Amino acid sequence: MAKIRTRARAVDMLGRQQIAGIQNAVSELYKNAHDAYATLARVDYFEDQKTLSYT
Numbered sequence: 001m002a003k004i005r006t007r008a009r010a011v012d013m014l015g016r017q018q019i020a021g022i023q024n025a026v027s028e029l030y031k032n033a034h035d036a037y038a039t040l041a042r043v044d045y046f047e048d049q050k051t052l053s054y055t
Contacts, residue, residue, distance in 0.1 A: 008050040022052075029054050 026043050029052070033041035044053040 004054045006052055006054075008052070025052060 022045060026045070029043050030041055040055075042055045045051070046053070
């Protein structure tokens with residue numbers, strides 16, 4: 001399974017108005033996983049590094 005890591009700056013560049021906070025970003029990742037018929041979706045947030053890890 002592919003592993004995608006991104007930094008908060010990347011989320012900011014994709015659209016601050018669309019994804020206004022960490023809660024919205026995590027929600028969008030899970031929605032995307034559902035739309036892709038994923039059997040497993042995992043999101044980790046590392047607050048000290050301000051990094052989301054999505055698998």
